[in-house]
Amino acid sequence: MKYTLQDFKSDQEVKWCPGCGDHAVLASVLRAMPEVCEEMGYNKEQFVFVSGIGCSSRFPYYMNTYGFHSIHGRATAISTGVKVANPELCVWQATGDGDALAIGGNHFIHALRRNIDINIILFNNRIYGLTKGQYSPTSKLGIVTKTSPYGSIEQPFTPGQLVLGARGTFFARSLDSELKLNQEIMVQAAKHKGTSIMEMLVNCVIFNDGTHMEFSERSVRADRTIVLKHGEPMIFGANRDKGLVLDGDKLKVVTIGENGITEKDILVHDAHTSNIGIHSMLVDMKYPDYPVALGVIRDVEDKTYNDNVHNQVKEVKEKSKIQCMEDLLHSGATWTVK
Amino acid sequence: MEHKIIDTQEVVIRFTGDSGDGMQLTGTLFADASALYGNEISTFPDYPAEIRAPQGTVSGVSGFQVHIGSTEVKTPGDYCDVLVAMNPAALKANAKWAKPGASIIIDTDSFDEKGLEKAGFKTNDPIAEMKLEDYHIVASPITSLTKESLKDSGLDNKAIIRSKNMFVLGMCYFMFNRPLNFTEEYLEKKFAKKPNLIAPNKKVLNDGYNYAHNIHAIPNTYRIEPAKQEPGVYRNINGNQATAWGLLAASEKSGRPLFCGSYPITPATVILEELAIHKSLGAKTVQCEDEISGICTAIGAAYAGNMAVTTTSGPGLSLKSEALGLAMITELPLVIVDVQRSGPSTGIPTKTEQTDLNQALYGRNGECPIMVMAARTPSHCFHSAFYAAKYAMEHMMPVILLTEGFIGNGSEPWKIPSMNDYPAINPPIIDKCDGKFKPFERDLEKYARSWALPGTPGLEHRVGGLEKTPAGAVSSDPLMHEQMVAARAEKVARTANYIPELEVVGNQSGDILIVGWGGTYGHLYTATKQLLAEGANVGFAHFDYINPLPKNTAEVFSKFKKIIVCELNSGQFVDYLRAKHPDFKYEQLNKVQGQPFIVQEIVAAVKAL
Numbered sequence A: 001m002k003y004t005l006q007d008f009k010s011d012q013e014v015k016w017c018p019g020c021g022d023h024a025v026l027a028s029v030l031r032a033m034p035e036v037c038e039e040m041g042y043n044k045e046q047f048v049f050v051s052g053i054g055c056s057s058r059f060p061y062y063m064n065t066y067g068f069h070s071i072h073g074r075a076t077a078i079s080t081g082v083k084v085a086n087p088e089l090c091v092w093q094a095t096g097d098g099d100a101l102a103i104g105g106n107h108f109i110h111a112l113r114r115n116i117d118i119n120i121i122l123f124n125n126r127i128y129g130l131t132k133g134q135y136s137p138t139s140k141l142g143i144v145t146k147t148s149p150y151g152s153i154e155q156p157f158t159p160g161q162l163v164l165g166a167r168g169t170f171f172a173r174s175l176d177s178e179l180k181l182n183q184e185i186m187v188q189a190a191k192h193k194g195t196s197i198m199e200m201l202v203n204c205v206i207f208n209d210g211t212h213m214e215f216s217e218r219s220v221r222a223d224r225t226i227v228l229k230h231g232e233p234m235i236f237g238a239n240r241d242k243g244l245v246l247d248g249d250k251l252k253v254v255t256i257g258e259n260g261i262t263e264k265d266i267l268v269h270d271a272h273t274s275n276i277g278i279h280s281m282l283v284d285m286k287y288p289d290y291p292v293a294l295g296v297i298r299d300v301e302d303k304t305y306n307d308n309v310h311n312q313v314k315e316v317k318e319k320s321k322i323q324c325m326e327d328l329l330h331s332g333a334t335w336t337v338k
Numbered sequence B: 001m002e003h004k005i006i007d008t009q010e011v012v013i014r015f016t017g018d019s020g021d022g023m024q025l026t027g028t029l030f031a032d033a034s035a036l037y038g039n040e041i042s043t044f045p046d047y048p049a050e051i052r053a054p055q056g057t058v059s060g061v062s063g064f065q066v067h068i069g070s071t072e073v074k075t076p077g078d079y080c081d082v083l084v085a086m087n088p089a090a091l092k093a094n095a096k097w098a099k100p101g102a103s104i105i106i107d108t109d110s111f112d113e114k115g116l117e118k119a120g121f122k123t124n125d126p127i128a129e130m131k132l133e134d135y136h137i138v139a140s141p142i143t144s145l146t147k148e149s150l151k152d153s154g155l156d157n158k159a160i161i162r163s164k165n166m167f168v169l170g171m172c173y174f175m176f177n178r179p180l181n182f183t184e185e186y187l188e189k190k191f192a193k194k195p196n197l198i199a200p201n202k203k204v205l206n207d208g209y210n211y212a213h214n215i216h217a218i219p220n221t222y223r224i225e226p227a228k229q230e231p232g233v234y235r236n237i238n239g240n241q242a243t244a245w246g247l248l249a250a251s252e253k254s255g256r257p258l259f260c261g262s263y264p265i266t267p268a269t270v271i272l273e274e275l276a277i278h279k280s281l282g283a284k285t286v287q288c289e290d291e292i293s294g295i296c297t298a299i300g301a302a303y304a305g306n307m308a309v310t311t312t313s314g315p316g317l318s319l320k321s322e323a324l325g326l327a328m329i330t331e332l333p334l335v336i337v338d339v340q341r342s343g344p345s346t347g348i349p350t351k352t353e354q355t356d357l358n359q360a361l362y363g364r365n366g367e368c369p370i371m372v373m374a375a376r377t378p379s380h381c382f383h384s385a386f387y388a389a390k391y392a393m394e395h396m397m398p399v400i401l402l403t404e405g406f407i408g409n410g411s412e413p414w415k416i417p418s419m420n421d422y423p424a425i426n427p428p429i430i431d432k433c434d435g436k437f438k439p440f441e442r443d444l445e446k447y448a449r450s451w452a453l454p455g456t457p458g459l460e461h462r463v464g465g466l467e468k469t470p471a472g473a474v475s476s477d478p479l480m481h482e483q484m485v486a487a488r489a490e491k492v493a494r495t496a497n498y499i500p501e502l503e504v505v506g507n508q509s510g511d512i513l514i515v516g517w518g519g520t521y522g523h524l525y526t527a528t529k530q531l532l533a534e535g536a537n538v539g540f541a542h543f544d545y546i547n548p549l550p551k552n553t554a555e556v557f558s559k560f561k562k563i564i565v566c567e568l569n570s571g572q573f574v575d576y577l578r579a580k581h582p583d584f585k586y587e588q589l590n591k592v593q594g595q596p597f598i599v600q601e602i603v604a605a606v607k608a609l
Helices: A022-040 A056-062 A075-085 A097-103 A105-114 A159-165 A179-191 A218-224 A277-284 A305-319 A325-329 B023-037 B088-097 B113-118 B142-149 B157-162 B164-175 B181-190 B195-215 B239-254 B269-277 B291-303 B314-319 B321-330 B357-362 B380-395 B405-409 B478-497 B518-533 B553-557 B572-580 B599-607
Strands: A047-051 A066-069 A090-096 A119-124 A170-175 A196-201 A225-228 A242-247 A250-255 A292-299 A334-337 B004-007 B010-018 B040-046 B061-069 B080-085 B098-107 B136-140 B220-223 B232-238 B258-262 B284-287 B307-312 B334-340 B371-374 B398-404 B411-415 B462-464 B504-506 B510-517 B538-543 B545-547 B560-567 B586-590
Touching (some): A047 A075, A056 B462, A066 B291, A075 A090, A075 A105, A075 A305, A097 A119, A097 A159, A105 B291, A159 A196, A159 A292, A170 A179, A170 A277, A179 A196, A305 B284, B010 B023, B010 B088, B010 B164, B023 B061, B023 B181, B023 B232, B023 B411, B061 B088, B080 B088, B098 B164, B142 B164, B142 B195, B232 B239, B239 B269, B239 B307, B239 B380, B239 B405, B258 B269, B258 B291, B269 B284, B269 B307, B291 B307, B291 B321, B307 B314, B307 B380, B321 B398, B334 B405, B357 B545, B357 B572, B371 B380, B380 B398, B380 B405, B380 B478, B398 B405, B510 B572, B510 B599, B518 B538, B518 B560, B518 B599, B553 B560, B560 B572, B572 B586, B586 B599
Parallel strands (some): A047 A090, A066 B462, B004 B220, B098 B136, B258 B284, B258 B307, B307 B334, B371 B398, B510 B538, B510 B560, B560 B586
Antiparallel strands (some): A170 A292, A334 B232, B010 B061, B040 B061, B040 B411, B504 B538
16 A cells, blocks of 8 residues: 555644754654555554653554563563564654663663664753753763763763664654655664664753754754765765775775875775674774764664574474463373363 | 281371472372372472572471361361471471371481481481480481392492482381372383383382381371362362463453463462473463563563463562553453452562462552452462453453462362353454444443454554543543543452352351451361361351452351451451451461461360350
């Protein structure tokens, strides 16, 4: 069936603050879903949107699909249950940096380890919004918030590093306002068999305005970010003249045309390599030393947990003598009293 | 000495040794052989939390008590007729459980100076030190005899010493005239892949048997005739296994695939292990990263249309509390099994208690009543788990099933039911509706909502922890919230129309009503029978359903002059009854020692009223 954006839009009033980055992510999802249906043959009723608690976790109410707005941190566990129970479903999850990486950190890494086929949109605004402005596990060191009035003394997580450390098979990063890139990432995430993490760098206009601005601001974005595409050279910049090369065991930013560097010297992005070495360096790139990496950084094939569960059930069913309860009840040692 | 065979109706044997001595297996094999022989049996494993506690110390002693009989056996027995003590620590820890004059089998090889010292004996004569001179001590060099028996077996010394439990099992088989064939068949199966172990194990078992016969160390042997049981096919089952099977049965009857999300925890782990075996019946088990994930994956699976289960023990139930509220407010079917153990916190993890009742009834934020059931005996866990799942699915709500370490680990023979004896389970699944689907609209009889499964076109809807209108819209309207709170509570209350009424064993009216719930059933039943035989005017009512209570509870209570509520906690159920039925006066018998009741303490408490 052919769907449009309108088919996925619910009748609920969207309650995020005006200017919140979540609006743009919602718009991206609404645009991506018809394409996901077309590419993968899903019907709308097969979609389930799961969320935890936080601003972004309101998400399921804004989708005209099956949805589950659960409890803080537990969305990943709920999604896992949904997908294992019925692998025919296309499971999406909306979660924030606090929801996924603080209270829900354990479920997050274990979903990745199992490689369950769910699509997780991680809204990273580096702050607790719904509780009105406390630092989160991705807040920058030194940030002044209501619970860090003298500056945060905690080091932040880089979500992509958690993904790689937990043997994640798919990691992409984007900015809230990059609607077209977001849509591409979401379709690729849907196609990826396994846990897909899409880190959306979103802006919280109320409590952490401009947290990503040093590289996301329109006027500097092209020079301070790099959009990675599998099979293409890692070139960026407003003039498309900057690129990444390997210098010893480190990445280095170079300018094409300077010091004898030509386009041929620039690294070509391989999202499909299972080796995490370069993926890790790309994930870690931070402004001002490097451009911030956007796009699909890692997309590696591996077996999924849901397939493994169902295959094992199938295999055992084929081999076992126990096919129904009566078989089970009479299995093993029994005796008859006359 | 002339050998006599004494016919007796019942016997209690307690196998004890170091936690590495294989006493759990020895006890289980003895119990299984007795059950297959046709005796009534009841077992009680009593072991330390440490897998290998310091060797030879009292804290490392592991025990397994078996009660076998040719008449009704409802408990593992208070005190034993035969005590097997494989080392001095086992004797020290367990002599108090031996009846006066009981036979005590000891492995003299382990009663050396070092062993005695580790066990804390002050002299080198433990028998005198513990004043056991009037007991029949069967002192045998079991380790040396095992070594001798297996010297040509080709096994290494470690493996040989490990076989000493088979030697002592053989001795017990002689004492109680048990056939060896059941255990021999077991050994053949167990070591099918290591055939070199079959012959040595059989040999040492037979040598133990023959040794006991030859030395006449045992003056009399006992014969316990098979019990007069209802005709049918029987098997042995422990409570955790029965729980798993009851859930599988409910899955079959409902046509909903079983999903279990759990985290290993003593003493509930066996349920997860058992379900993990039976993938051929479609059971999916997810060994989760933590207890919270256990229940949350199950809630997700329930939303997606599976028969969802999570299994745990006390501390795990605490961790699941918030998610229980989610299951309750989203009105999704879910079975939560709590195999209770001694608490609070980690408590004494391997010991039994009934101390989670308050937690099961009240341990959540907000107004969150949940149906609470309890199982009586190991085999009754099957029945209870089946009905917990039936109520969960047909009434669209979470149900907590309380079992206990005592019945979860304990086993008994079970007349195998026919699945035809169990009712159909009809969850209110819908595949279409008139107009827009309203997820929290409920049927007027049960107050259950419909179950619309993702994948069904046209029934897209959202559920969640936020309060909602019947139409499924998020709402903080004050009156609407109050109505929804009341409607969810009413749904739980209305299950009283579907559960069986309370039954009374013994006199239907009279002086004293003995009241209990859960795994104390066997002890309370046996105490009641004894009191009745002694002419006391008593009845016994056991609660399988705690929230809601059976509808005839007050009617039953009103027929007795006194009510005594017996439970393995400080009075949680009796306080609940005081709140629910304040018109009655309740006496109470409580025990919080991590141990089951002793029949005689119940008898004494009732007599003292």
